[in-house]
């Protein structure tokens with residue numbers, strides 16, 4: 372059983388406050404709807420853009436980019452010499468993401484690596500201003516230390532689905548499957564991590580927002 376994190380009436384009200392969006396966002400949102408693909412949606416998208424602008428991010432990495440929807444929100448915040456590293460283990464997502472970035476005129480900002488996110492994280496050496504985490508939930512706990520190593524001080528670690536359809540409040544072991552256990556473990560470890568200051572935003576499916584001290 373899932374729990375509404377945001378009251379549906381409030382959700383509709385928030386929808387009425389959304390800003391108009393460019394045609395590529397509308398097309399990507401329609402594709403997400405059609406394929407039941409869990410893109411972050413416009414509310415979280417706008418938040419990502421604001422967060423990136425607010426710390427003047429120049430280097431952003433995404434773990435689990437799908438076909439580039441969340442990435443295009445980050446791209447709006449980047450300066451012309453910014454760098455956006457997208458990643459996903461599906462080659463077809465790279466092809467689609469590159470087409471959408473081209474449509475948006477943002478392809479110069481973006482590099483897309485196909486492969487396992489944890490392996491790709493460990494390959495990177497230069498610090499990032501933001502790392503956005505949206506991969507399979509079972510892997511969330513494994514992202515924490517490599518992300519911590521790769522973020523600059525003051526950089527943001529942003530994780531989607533941190534309230535996981537409300538399943539994080541389950542306590543009976545028989546109701547807790549592997550992804551739910553992993554998201555709960557991730558949240559507890561972020562709370563306890565001395566190198567991060569962390570807050571949880573109950574927007575859409577929950578966003579965990581952490582800043583490296």
Ligand SMILES: C[S@@+](CC[C@H](N)C(=O)[O-])C[C@H]1O[C@@H](n2cnc3c(N)ncnc32)[C@H](O)[C@@H]1O
Nearest residue numbers: 410411435436437440441459460487488506507
């Ligand atoms: C929730 S979707 C991403 C949605 C995307 N951030 C957006 O808002 O449009 C998760 C994506 O992560 C990819 N993924 C899941 N686990 C991964 C892993 N371990 N390494 C690389 N990609 C992964 C999946 O192929 C999928 O495209």
